[in-house]
Amino acid sequence: MKKRIVIFLALVSSFLCSRSQELTTEITEITDHGIYYSNSNGNLFVGLDYSESLDGNNWHDAEATGMIVYQAAAHGSFEVPVLLLSQQYPKLFFRTKVSESTIGTWIPYSGDIPQFVSHDYIDxxxxxxxxxxxxxxxxxxxxxxxxxxxxxxxxxxxxxxxxxxxxxxxxxxxxxxxxxxxxxxxxxxxxxxxxxxxxxxxxxxxxxxxxxxxxxxxxxxxxxxxxxxxxxxxxxxxxxxxxxxxxxxxxxxxxxxxxxxxxxxxxxxxxxxxxxxxxxxxxxxxxxxxxxxxxxxxxxxxxxxxxxxxxxxxxxxxxxxx
The missing domain is CATH 2.70.70.10 (Glucose Permease (Domain IIA))
Structure with missing residues (x-):
């Protein structure tokens, strides 16, 4: 039976979003189905980045993937199929980030969709x-x-x-x-x-x-x-x-x-x-x-x-x- 090895790195990441306090976050536990984290305080937006390698700029940022939540409590988790991912990747690395304001660009939900694409993506x-x-x-x-x-x-x-x-x-x-x-x-x-x-x-x-x-x-x-x-x-x-x-x-x-x-x-x-x-x-x-x-x-x-x-x-x- 082939042995699968998955290496996870729980990194601490912080944003200085307040004049009086530096906000911090850390990953506390990784299970087969999720990533658990602890923040310096509640009422923060939390993002999860991941990478298959630490070589170069290989991070998949939360701002790009949308892996962002608003967390009222100081502790929370992301639902991630870790066990399933372990079958695809020999190594995975994770890090969390926090902010008092939205991470990335978000707009209020609306049914109004602008028609702005004038070039097709394919032949x-x-x-x-x-x-x-x-x-x-x-x-x-x-x-x-x-x-x-x-x-x-x-x-x-x-x-x-x-x-x-x-x-x-x-x-x-x-x-x-x-x-x-x-x-x-x-x-x-x-x-x-x-x-x-x-x-x-x-x-x-x-x-x-x-x-x-x-x-x-x-x-x-x-x-x-x-x-x-x-x-x-x-x-x-x-x-x-x-x-x-x-x-x-x-x-x-x-x-x-x-x-x-x-x-x-x-x-x-x-x-x-x-x-x-x-x-x-x-x-x-x-x-x-x-x-x-x-x-x-x-x-x-x-x-x-x-x-x-x-x-x-x-x-x-x-x-x-x-």
Whole structure:
């Protein structure tokens, strides 16, 4: 039996956010399912950073991942699947940080979503179909407001594209690369400069050498290619919101943030309305999916949808030939 070794480093991190007192925090315990911490006092925002290595600037900052909570007490914990992560990483390091004000950029929760993305993130001419927002395609990818649904879009290349690495990937917005993570290629997180609470997460890319953490991108800039033929490109749009003063992550459809000009490219391929790319929250609640962890599962007597996804609703839409 292969032995798995996981090394954790509990680091003390502090922010001087008060003239009279230096705020401090420390990790006190790591279990199979969580990270426990103790702060110098209560009523603080607490962030959790992590890294697979201490070499270089490899930290995944809480400001980029959204692993931030408001803690009224001086003690608390983050729910982290440590045991599961130990099967993927030989080493992991954690550190906490605290502040009297929000860590990172957060905006009040609102149903008003600006349409500001005018450049597509992918070679649309090479795409055959796209999964719908809240679909039963792939795996559970949900936010702090909804559960058990795929709140992103998968883009599947045409059969005429034998080499999926020929599919170019672009930055959809002006912004900054705030996080890079290895995941069957590289998962790239770009923070919008126009709307800093908005992030664009592009999965499974083979990025160009110059695309590093902190790199400033421009809308439409080529940042790499799809990683390989074993996985499908996907994109998520995340908003850091404050709901009753509490930090919560909200996922919205990529089609919600497109300008009319960009959406017209999809209309030219046969998609009539933005709503045709989205399963509404009400429709999803009326056709709930079953999840075991991040995996969708069939309930007794249930069968897969003819399009290969879960649930009784259509999970994808096809595009006409360009």
């Amino acid at each position: 649309l001419d090479k795409i055959e179909y796209v999964s719908k927002f809240r679909s039963g395609s792939g795996h559970d990818y949900s936010d702090d407001y909804e559960t058990c649904r795929s709140m992103k879009h998968y883009y599947h290349p045409n059969s005429s594209v034998p080499d999926w690495t020929s599919v170019n990937i672009y930055s959809p917005v002006d912004g900054t690369v705030v996080d890079l993570s290895v995941s069957n290629g590289t998962r790239v997180t770009i923070q919008s400069s126009l709307n800093p609470a908005y992030q664009f997460i592009i999965f499974h890319a083979e990025i160009l050498p110059e695309i590093i953490k902190g790199y400033e991108v421009t809308a439409g800039e080529h940042i790499g290619n799809h990683a390989n033929n074993s996985t499908i490109s996907d994109i998520a749009v995340r908003i850091f919101t404050l709901h009753d003063g509490m930090p919560k992550q909200q996922l919205v459809s990529y089609f919600d943030v497109m300008t009319d000009s960009l959406f017209s490219d999809y209309q030219a391929r046969g998609l009539q309305n933005r709503a045709d790319a989205i399963i509404s929250a009400e429709d999803r609640e009326n056709d709930p999916l079953n999840c075991n962890g991040e995996e969708f599962q069939l309930t007794e007597g249930e069968t897969m949808h003819p399009d290969g996804g879960f649930g009784s609703l259509a999970n994808k839409f096809y595009l006409n030939e360009p």
